[in-house]
């Protein structure tokens with residue numbers, strides 16, 4: 001009777017597989033939670049790297065031959081509207097990055113969806 005609920009592997013049949021499943025599930029869940037915490041921390045770090053590489057060359061030190069000077073992106077989400085007048089939402093900024101805007105080039109195919117997400121996360125806190 002007691003052996004049926006034993007945690008020692010190999011000693012029981014009965015309920016053991018279910019207990020093992022439970023333990024495995026708990027283990028997997030805790031690993032996933034730990035991983036997702038690390039990746040949220042890494043998000044803005046990677047976002048910053050992507051920004052420095054892809055966006056800063058224009059938005060921080062604009063080349064003189066651009067038809068229009070790119071706006072500063074610091075505090076982009078602090079006002080309700082983007083410089084163009086479009087709403088300052090993640091979705092709108094994502095669209096500008098993917099499709100470009102007039103003289104700003106489209107980044108479709110150069111940035112992956114998760115990278116764009118990290119980039120936007122960084123734009124929020126820069």
Ligand code: HEC
Pocket residue numbers: 051054055056057058059066068069070071073076082083084085086093096097101102103104105107119
């Ligand atoms: C080749 C230079 C160039 C690069 C590289 C560039 N931008 Fe731009 N960006 C511009 C210009 C120019 C504008 C202004 C466009 C306009 O209003 O005509 C602009 C505008 C914007 C706006 C404002 C959009 C609006 O609706 O007002 C956002 C947001 C933006 N860029 C984000 C980014 C991000 C993020 C990156 C990096 C992935 C990036 N840009 C890379 C030139 C650039």
